[in-house]
Amino acid sequence: xxxxxxxxxxxxxxxxxxxxxxxxxxxxxxxxxxxxxxxxxxxxxxxxxxxxxxxxxxxxxxxxxxxxxxxxxxxxxxxxxxxxxxxxxxxxxxxxxxxxxxxxxxxxxxxxxxxxxxxxxxxxxxxxxxxxxxxxxxxxxxxxxxxxxxxxxxxxxxxxxxxxxxxxxxxxxxxxxxxxxxxxxxxxxxxxxxxxxxxxxxxxxxxxxxxxxxxxxxxxxxxxxxxxxxxxxxxxxxxxxxxxxxxx
Amino acid sequence: xxxxxxxxxxxxxxxxxxxxxxxxxxxxxxxxxxxxxxxxxxxxxxxxxxxxxxxxxxxxxxxxxxxxxxxxxxxxxxxxxxxxxxxxxxxxxxxxxxxxxxxxxxxxxxxxxxxxxxxxxxxxxxxxxxxxxxxxxxxxxxxxxxxxxxxxxxxxxxxxxxxxxxxxxxxxxxxxxxxxxxxxxxxxxxxxxxxxxxxxxxxxxxxxxxxxxxxxxxxxxxxxxxxxxxxxxxxxxxxxxxxxxxxxxxxxxxxxxxxxxxxxxxxxxxxxxxxxxxxxxxxxxxxxxxx
Ligand SMILES: Nc1ncnc2c1ncn2[C@@H]1O[C@H](COP(=O)(O)OP(=O)(O)O)[C@@H](O)[C@H]1O
Ligand SMILES: [Mg+2]
Numbered sequence: 001x002x003x004x005x006x007x008x009x010x011x012x013x014x015x016x017x018x019x020x021x022x023x024x025x026x027x028x029x030x031x032x033x034x035x036x037x038x039x040x041x042x043x044x045x046x047x048x049x050x051x052x053x054x055x056x057x058x059x060x061x062x063x064x065x066x067x068x069x070x071x072x073x074x075x076x077x078x079x080x081x082x083x084x085x086x087x088x089x090x091x092x093x094x095x096x097x098x099x100x101x102x103x104x105x106x107x108x109x110x111x112x113x114x115x116x117x118x119x120x121x122x123x124x125x126x127x128x129x130x131x132x133x134x135x136x137x138x139x140x141x142x143x144x145x146x147x148x149x150x151x152x153x154x155x156x157x158x159x160x161x162x163x164x165x166x167x168x169x170x171x172x173x174x175x176x177x178x179x180x181x182x183x184x185x186x187x188x189x190x191x192x193x194x195x196x197x198x199x200x201x202x203x204x205x206x207x208x209x210x211x212x213x214x215x216x217x218x219x220x221x222x223x224x225x226x227x228x229x230x231x232x233x234x235x236x237x238x239x240x241x242x243x244x245x246x247x248x
Numbered sequence: 249x250x251x252x253x254x255x256x257x258x259x260x261x262x263x264x265x266x267x268x269x270x271x272x273x274x275x276x277x278x279x280x281x282x283x284x285x286x287x288x289x290x291x292x293x294x295x296x297x298x299x300x301x302x303x304x305x306x307x308x309x310x311x312x313x314x315x316x317x318x319x320x321x322x323x324x325x326x327x328x329x330x331x332x333x334x335x336x337x338x339x340x341x342x343x344x345x346x347x348x349x350x351x352x353x354x355x356x357x358x359x360x361x362x363x364x365x366x367x368x369x370x371x372x373x374x375x376x377x378x379x380x381x382x383x384x385x386x387x388x389x390x391x392x393x394x395x396x397x398x399x400x401x402x403x404x405x406x407x408x409x410x411x412x413x414x415x416x417x418x419x420x421x422x423x424x425x426x427x428x429x430x431x432x433x434x435x436x437x438x439x440x441x442x443x444x445x446x447x448x449x450x451x452x453x454x455x456x457x458x459x460x461x462x463x464x465x466x467x468x469x470x471x472x473x474x475x476x477x478x479x480x481x482x483x484x485x486x487x488x489x490x491x492x493x494x495x496x497x498x499x500x501x502x503x504x505x506x507x508x509x510x511x512x513x514x515x516x517x518x519x520x521x522x523x524x525x526x527x528x529x530x531x532x533x534x535x536x537x538x539x
Contacts, residue, residue: 053430087426091420091427092423094419094423098416102416102427102433106432
């Protein structure tokens with residue numbers, strides 16, 4: 001079925017060093033994967049490579065048995081793989097609705113795009129309410145929701161979310177994970193990159209640990225969540241700076 | 249009182265042409281972050297094309313826009329393709345563009361001097377010297393035609409950006425290049441097209457000013473300063489801003505010229521540039537830019 005296979009990917013920026021150094025990973029259709037790893041491990045780089053925004057130097061990416069590495073970003077979208085970047089970057093001087101329309105840019109069929117947007121408005125009434133507002137006037141959570149909805153206009157089979165909870169208040173983080181749960185229920189394959197490792201793993205089937213751009217370690221999410229080494233490295237570690245902050 | 253209104257009319261009659269001259273430059277900056285210091289040189293290049301068509305075949309300069317616009321569009325596409333396309337990912341891209349376009353302006357000036365010498369030129373269709381008389385007021389026909397055509401072109405450009413698929417892709421690229429790529433916009437193609445469209449506007453401006461001003465190859469030096477101030481005052485990348493600042497400064501310059509003499513008019517633009525950089529560097533309708 002719609003399996004995504006990443007094989008020995010080597011990638012980096014410009015003439016810089018290799019960030020991903022022979023990474024392999026298999027993403028099975030219909031499951032939710034949470035990728036965790038320290039800052040700078042190459043998590044964002046990996047999703048950019050899959051999205052066709054960065055050409056890998058070596059290796060292959062197969063989707064449904066066909067190679068997709070080397071395709072342009074619009075061609076990857078055409079195959080049903082969407083990407084929601086971590087800076088939830090919208091088009092600031094376009095309205096929410098115009099942003100959603102841009103989500104359907106590659107469809108070239110405006111009546112289809114309008115129909116999809118209507119469906120999204122039913123699913124997320126807040127976006128309908130805000131449809132004529134400029135994106136830059138939205139709150140962080142609303143921007144993230146718009147950013148996810150913009151990807152949903154293409155009805156992707158696989159959606160990659162890069163740190164969707166970054167910089168959001170706890171209550172809003174809760175809402176975003178609620179949205180992700182809706183996508184899961186719809187049967188989408190989800191590749192979730194999360195700083196908030198605990199929340200991410202709690203909402204995933206599989207956990208993937210990426211370190212130094214090298215081979216990742218993949219286990220069912222519950223196992224990763226309870227693995228003492230992971231707790232030490234990624235779950236325990238997070239609370240320390242917070243405690244330090246509280247002590248100040 | 250009549251004089252005050254007369255001066256206002258003359259200022260407004262030039263505003264549209266200034267707006268057309270700066271529209272392409274602001275578009276090119278907005279989409280690609282290219283500071284096109286050769287913009288005025290390209291405008292003069294187009295003015296020479298109109299001049300040549302007029303001299304050899306008596307082609308009306310307004311009609312010759314049908315030549316200058318597509319020719320300058322192609323020049324823009326090629327120019328972008330050859331000099332900028334491969335550098336678009338360079339972190340110091342904007343700095344590079346300043347140097348490259350400045351050098352280009354000098355090259356264009358040199359070639360035009362070689363081809364057409366330094367003699368002052370202009371085209372002289374019949375309407376170039378006739379005024380419209382409205383009650384106690386007069387306004388040169390040439391300026392009325394030039395400004396009306398300019399406004400029509402800018403409005404068309406605006407409608408194109410607002411309501412077509414390619415136009416939306418251009419606006420999206422202006423607002424957030426990364427996001428545009430994420431939704432599948434081919435930003436390299438959009439950049440090339442936008443440069444072409446920007447120079448097509450410069451082409452139209454060249455044809456129109458061929459009959460309202462005299463020009464010579466090094467005239468671009470005076471105009472680029474004026475264009476910079478219009479673009480910066482409007483907010484770099486803002487089409488409506490460039491339009492607003494063009495009319496505003498054209499009218500102010502018109503009064504300055506009337507009360508203090510025409511030699512002082514250019515000061516208006518430099519003073520405006522100076523003040524805007526001091527007090528509102530993002531311009532009238534521009535957005536604050538980080539990085
Ligand atoms: N656009 C870029 N140009 C050059 N280097 C980059 C770029 N983006 C990321 N990097 C570098 O790649 C490495 C991995 O970054 P990234 O994939 O964003 O890590 P993560 O998402 O896991 O925190 C970092 O060392 C970062 O500095
Ligand atoms: Mg990242």
